[in-house]
Amino acid sequence: MRKAISKDGTPIAFDESGKGLPVVLVCGASTSRSTNAPLAALMARHFAVLNYDRRGRGDSGDTLPYAIEREIDDLTTLIDEAGGSAFVFGTSSGAVLALEAAARGLAITKLALWEPPFVVDRDRRPPADHEQQLTAFIAAGRRGDAVEFFMTKVVGLPPEFAAQARNAPWWQAAEDLAHTLVYDASIMGDYSLPAERLAAVAVPTLVIGGADSPAGLRHAVQAVAAVLPHAERRILQGQTHDVDPEVLAPVLEEFFTG
Numbered sequence: 001m002r003k004a005i006s007k008d009g010t011p012i013a014f015d016e017s018g019k020g021l022p023v024v025l026v027c028g029a030s031t032s033r034s035t036n037a038p039l040a041a042l043m044a045r046h047f048a049v050l051n052y053d054r055r056g057r058g059d060s061g062d063t064l065p066y067a068i069e070r071e072i073d074d075l076t077t078l079i080d081e082a083g084g085s086a087f088v089f090g091t092s093s094g095a096v097l098a099l100e101a102a103a104r105g106l107a108i109t110k111l112a113l114w115e116p117p118f119v120v121d122r123d124r125r126p127p128a129d130h131e132q133q134l135t136a137f138i139a140a141g142r143r144g145d146a147v148e149f150f151m152t153k154v155v156g157l158p159p160e161f162a163a164q165a166r167n168a169p170w171w172q173a174a175e176d177l178a179h180t181l182v183y184d185a186s187i188m189g190d191y192s193l194p195a196e197r198l199a200a201v202a203v204p205t206l207v208i209g210g211a212d213s214p215a216g217l218r219h220a221v222q223a224v225a226a227v228l229p230h231a232e233r234r235i236l237q238g239q240t241h242d243v244d245p246e247v248l249a250p251v252l253e254e255f256f257t258g
Contacts, residue, residue, distance in 0.1 A: 001059060004081050007073040013059035014052035014078060018044025022082035023256065025051045026075065028092030029184040030150070030177050032058035036091070042249035047256065050078050050086070054094070056180045066183050072101045085109050087256045092117055092241070093184040099224075100187070103200045111205040112252055113224065115241055119191040120223045121216050126154040131185035143178035147171075150181050156214075193220070195227045205231040206255045208248070210239030217241060 003011040015033060023043055025036045033040075033053045040051040055074055056062035063070070075097070079086045085107040090098030095113035102108050119125050127133065130153065137146035148162040165171055205228050209221035218235070225233035236247055 003059070004077045006055070006070070006077045008063050008070055010055055010061040010063040010070070010074070012052055012055065012061070012074050012077055014050050014081070015040065016048065016050050017041070018047050018049050020047045021256065022086040023047045023049050023252075024075065024078045024082060024086045024088045025049065026088060026090035026094035026098050027054060027057075028090075028094040029181060030147070030174050032177065034058065039245040039249060042245055043252065046253050047087070048082065050082055052078050054180070054183075056183060057177055066186065068097075068100065068187055071097055071183070071187070072104060072106070075101050076106055079107055087112070089252060090114070090116075093187055097187050099198060099201060102203055102205075103197050108203050110256055111201070111203050112255055113205065113207050114243060114248070115209050115213060115217045115221060116207070116224055117188070117191070117217060118193045118220045118224065119216060120193055120219050124156060124216060126191055128190065130154055131182060134182045134185055138179050138182060143175040144171075146178040146181055147174045154185075193223050193227065198224065198227050199229060201228050201230075203230065206251075207231055207233050208251060209233075209235050210241060210243055211235050211237045212240045214241070
């Protein structure tokens, strides 16, 4: 593990592995760099991979107050560590963060996205005050309730799943990261597709989704690919939002080296 210092002085922890053209991996909501570790190991066969903890997660610092601009500065720092430009892969809300960074002109040479969770179907939207409710749960020390709220009211999982999840081995890790759900809520806003802003993304982009993911995510993949100026869309058979790294890695390798 190494640490780089972001613009505001926050230490950002990352693992670097492999040799070749650099790829930065951006994790999604309620996850840290450990989630991307299997993908990083596979990608390291062909690339120099920088897999980092977003601020507030794992071994990274967490200078307050939170701001999206600070997270973009963090990604800039990782790209600088990579040599000044890099391929970037983002998953879920991390894909949206990567899109925001690309729209602001970061030195991203190619961008790959796994299921950015914009809501493009009118029949399901998270509560308009979801960020405020998450903030209130965290302020009250109700980290488990924050995770359950995110699962049920934001993601749309059934309540019985969340109730059972409280006894799962990974639940404590989810509670440990619960405060960062507020950060991802800030990134996602009202979950609508910012078509005008995405039109500013000038780099070649691959938008990937799973054939077995919920329809809303598949529709979002299609919508994002449609508004980006230089995008292609790919759907992976047999995959859900929890994509298999063994399936994903060859797709990323082909795109980044093509």
